[in-house]
Amino acid sequence: MNDDLILLGHGSGGTLSHRLLDDLIIPALSGISPANQNDAAVLVAGDSRLAFTTDGYVVDPPVFPGGSIGSLSVHGTVNDLAMMGARPLWLSCGLIIEEGLERSLLASILADMRRAADEAAIQIVTGDTKVVPRGKADRIFITTSGVGVIEHPFSIHGSAARPGDRIILSGSLGDHGIAIMAAREGLPLDGLCSDSAPLWTLVTEMLDEGGAAVHLLRDPTRGGVATTLKELARQSAVTFTIDESALQIKPQVRGLCGILGLDPLYVANEGKLLACVAPEVAERVLARMHQHPQGQQAAIIGTVEAGEAGRVRMQTSVGGMRMIEMLAGEQLPRIC
Amino acid sequence: MNDDLILLGHGSGGTLSHRLLDDLIIPALSGISPANQNDAAVLVAGDSRLAFTTDGYVVDPPVFPGGSIGSLSVHGTVNDLAMMGARPLWLSCGLIIEEGLERSLLASILADMRRAADEAAIQIVTGDTKVVPRGKADRIFITTSGVGVIEHPFSIHGSAARPGDRIILSGSLGDHGIAIMAAREGLPLDGLCSDSAPLWTLVTEMLDEGGAAVHLLRDPTRGGVATTLKELARQSAVTFTIDESALQIKPQVRGLCGILGLDPLYVANEGKLLACVAPEVAERVLARMHQHPQGQQAAIIGTVEAGEAGRVRMQTSVGGMRMIEMLAGEQLPRIC
Numbered sequence: 112m113n114d115d116l117i118l119l120g121h122g123s124g125g126t127l128s129h130r131l132l133d134d135l136i137i138p139a140l141s142g143i144s145p146a147n148q149n150d151a152a153v154l155v156a157g158d159s160r161l162a163f164t165t166d167g168y169v170v171d172p173p174v175f176p177g178g179s180i181g182s183l184s185v186h187g188t189v190n191d192l193a194m195m196g197a198r199p200l201w202l203s204c205g206l207i208i209e210e211g212l213e214r215s216l217l218a219s220i221l222a223d224m225r226r227a228a229d230e231a232a233i234q235i236v237t238g239d240t241k242v243v244p245r246g247k248a249d250r251i252f253i254t255t256s257g258v259g260v261i262e263h264p265f266s267i268h269g270s271a272a273r274p275g276d277r278i279i280l281s282g283s284l285g286d287h288g289i290a291i292m293a294a295r296e297g298l299p300l301d302g303l304c305s306d307s308a309p310l311w312t313l314v315t316e317m318l319d320e321g322g323a324a325v326h327l328l329r330d331p332t333r334g335g336v337a338t339t340l341k342e343l344a345r346q347s348a349v350t351f352t353i354d355e356s357a358l359q360i361k362p363q364v365r366g367l368c369g370i371l372g373l374d375p376l377y378v379a380n381e382g383k384l385l386a387c388v389a390p391e392v393a394e395r396v397l398a399r400m401h402q403h404p405q406g407q408q409a410a411i412i413g414t415v416e417a418g419e420a421g422r423v424r425m426q427t428s429v430g431g432m433r434m435i436e437m438l439a440g441e442q443l444p445r446i447c
Numbered sequence: 448m449n450d451d452l453i454l455l456g457h458g459s460g461g462t463l464s465h466r467l468l469d470d471l472i473i474p475a476l477s478g479i480s481p482a483n484q485n486d487a488a489v490l491v492a493g494d495s496r497l498a499f500t501t502d503g504y505v506v507d508p509p510v511f512p513g514g515s516i517g518s519l520s521v522h523g524t525v526n527d528l529a530m531m532g533a534r535p536l537w538l539s540c541g542l543i544i545e546e547g548l549e550r551s552l553l554a555s556i557l558a559d560m561r562r563a564a565d566e567a568a569i570q571i572v573t574g575d576t577k578v579v580p581r582g583k584a585d586r587i588f589i590t591t592s593g594v595g596v597i598e599h600p601f602s603i604h605g606s607a608a609r610p611g612d613r614i615i616l617s618g619s620l621g622d623h624g625i626a627i628m629a630a631r632e633g634l635p636l637d638g639l640c641s642d643s644a645p646l647w648t649l650v651t652e653m654l655d656e657g658g659a660a661v662h663l664l665r666d667p668t669r670g671g672v673a674t675t676l677k678e679l680a681r682q683s684a685v686t687f688t689i690d691e692s693a694l695q696i697k698p699q700v701r702g703l704c705g706i707l708g709l710d711p712l713y714v715a716n717e718g719k720l721l722a723c724v725a726p727e728v729a730e731r732v733l734a735r736m737h738q739h740p741q742g743q744q745a746a747i748i749g750t751v752e753a754g755e756a757g758r759v760r761m762q763t764s765v766g767g768m769r770m771i772e773m774l775a776g777e778q779l780p781r782i783c
Binding site: 115116117118119120121122128131132135136139140141143151152154156157158159161163164165166167168169200201203204205206207208209210211212213214215217218221222224225228234235236237238239240241242243244246247248249252254256258260444445 | 451452453454455456457458464467468471472475476477479487488490492493494495497499500501502503504505536537539540541542543544545546547548549550551553554557558560561564570571572573574575576577578579580582583584585588590592594596780781
């Protein structure tokens with residue numbers, strides 16, 4: 112391992128990614144403090160509060176069970192806005208295409224983008240297209256940026272979890288990452304699809320029910336639920352205790368994780384959210400989530416405690432207590 | 448040539464790019480009509496008018512005389528906002544890095560981004576980093592998106608040129624494209640640098656002097672001044688007549704264009720703008736531009752006429768009239 116080169120693990124969303132961001136990228140570009148790092152930036156323009164975010168998509172393969180790089184590039188950015196409590200309104204689309212891409216594949220990816228954008232009621236308003244020579248990219252990379260409007264007075268962010276809050280997870284773990292890996296490796300999926308989906312309407316239900324008592328929202332993408340919980344416990348300077356028996360893992364995900372040697376807690380999701388919600392509204396918020404297609408399997412998976420800052424521990428099904436750490440290295444390259 | 452594959456020329460900014468955009472990408476994603484295609488989208492949020500734009504940067508080499516992919520990725524997006532008359536305020540940074548990139552090169556590119564952003568008074572507020580395996584990208588690609596605010600009541604767009612308007616070009620032709628090509632090919636530059644620079648403060652001077660009489664602004668990047676003029680003449684449904692003797696071409700650019708077999712009219716610029724300005728203010732706007740570092744060599748290069756829509760003709764130095772068409776094919780790959 113050469114310290115002077117960027118490694119695949121630097122894109123994993125785990126420890127190496129955090130180090131690269133904290134030691135180099137964020138100090139160089141913005142100097143935003145870790146406590147203020149969220150899925151989107153909040154901008155004040157006149158009388159409006161806006162959220163602004165960007166994500167690059169390099170998923171391999173570009174078409175997978177349950178979606179494509181086109182739909183994923185819309186859902187991911189819509190969800191980053193939604194996690195700030197912002198209504199997604201406007202999207203940009205930056206394409207980097209490898210020479211030789213089939214026009215029909217491009218057309219189908221763009222159709223997926225449009226369908227996903229229409230479904231999420233976000234408008235694609237601006238874009239750019241670059242083509243690089245064969246061998247200088249891998250078929251297609253898409254970078255989307257989104258702008259949304261924060262229409263409520265609440266402040267939802269990663270440092271807002273409070274002791275006593277209930278931790279809600281909106282559904283099962285690892286569907287996206289495992290669907291991608293299985294598709295890439297030619298393993299049988301047995302009906303498993305990526306969970307890639309827009310989460311804004313689910314968030315509107317949660318905010319409608321819980322209001323200011325919905326303290327924190329975050330989608331557990333790269334690095335999975337484990338890494339995201341660790342990030343949030345650090346950011347909010349609290350301890351999270353989660354209950355393994357409350358986590359839902361599809362049998363196909365469990366089976367493929369066994370074959371691939373992966374822990375579903377660290378596998379990316381693209382249509383799930385974690386929320387920290389004040390205890391007095393948690394059950395009501397949960398009941399509202401159950402009415403929504405993306406929240407039918409939502410469950411309270413744990414509690415926020417005033418313990419050591421940044422600690423995440425899991426009560427295991429067999430009765431022990433397991434400490435949860437961030438993803439180390441690169442478990443799943445090019446998952447999104 | 449296989450019609451079913453994407454070619455390098457589809458990224459040239461010329462005829463093939465336009466066809467791909469008009470036949471496939473724009474109808475698929477947005478359906479925005481050609482008359483309404485500008486460097487940025489205009490968004491209305493509460494009492495604010497905002498501009499929103501994105502651009503991908505894949506320039507080869509990533510560091511070149513006069514800048515790097517870092518500074519270029521800021522200037523390009525700042526200028527797309529400025530061409531809508533919007534004050535650039537917020538920038539996003541999406542990095543796609545090839546495994547094995549030297550950390551020191553990444554650090555220097557990010558430092559260039561930050562310096563360029565500070566100079567242009569735009570804040571980098573959000574970002575994303577992906578890493579792809581060796582051989583699946585080319586060192587580094589950067590996609591920036593920008594949000595700016597339109598603080599004046601004027602409407603500056605590509606279909607606003609009116610017969611009688613004077614066409615202003617802010618400086619010499621082709622410096623960026625030729626500096627990149629010479630650096631790539633190892634040709635002697637003889638002091639030539641990319642013209643990559645932010646244009647917002649130049650635009651503020653122009654608007655301050657010309658107000659609503661500044662009808663149209665556009666930066667002639669990929670495809671050069673010729674292709675941009677052709678786009679604008681179509682979009683405004685007018686004829687442009689330009690005067691070759693008013694065009695400024697540095698001797699090094701002329702020399703290298705000769706060696707490389709290129710026409711400087713079709714070579715990309717990254718710190719120049721074209722403007723269509725009402726005749727009664729054109730001289731005053733020009734005088735103000737001359738006071739600005741990026742406008743010292745500004746000149747009136749032609750006139751807008753009520754002729755055939757989309758026609759661009761050039762009065763040549765030897766006395767003839769040359770019809771100007773869009774760039775055909777790929778003159779200069781990966782210039783930005």
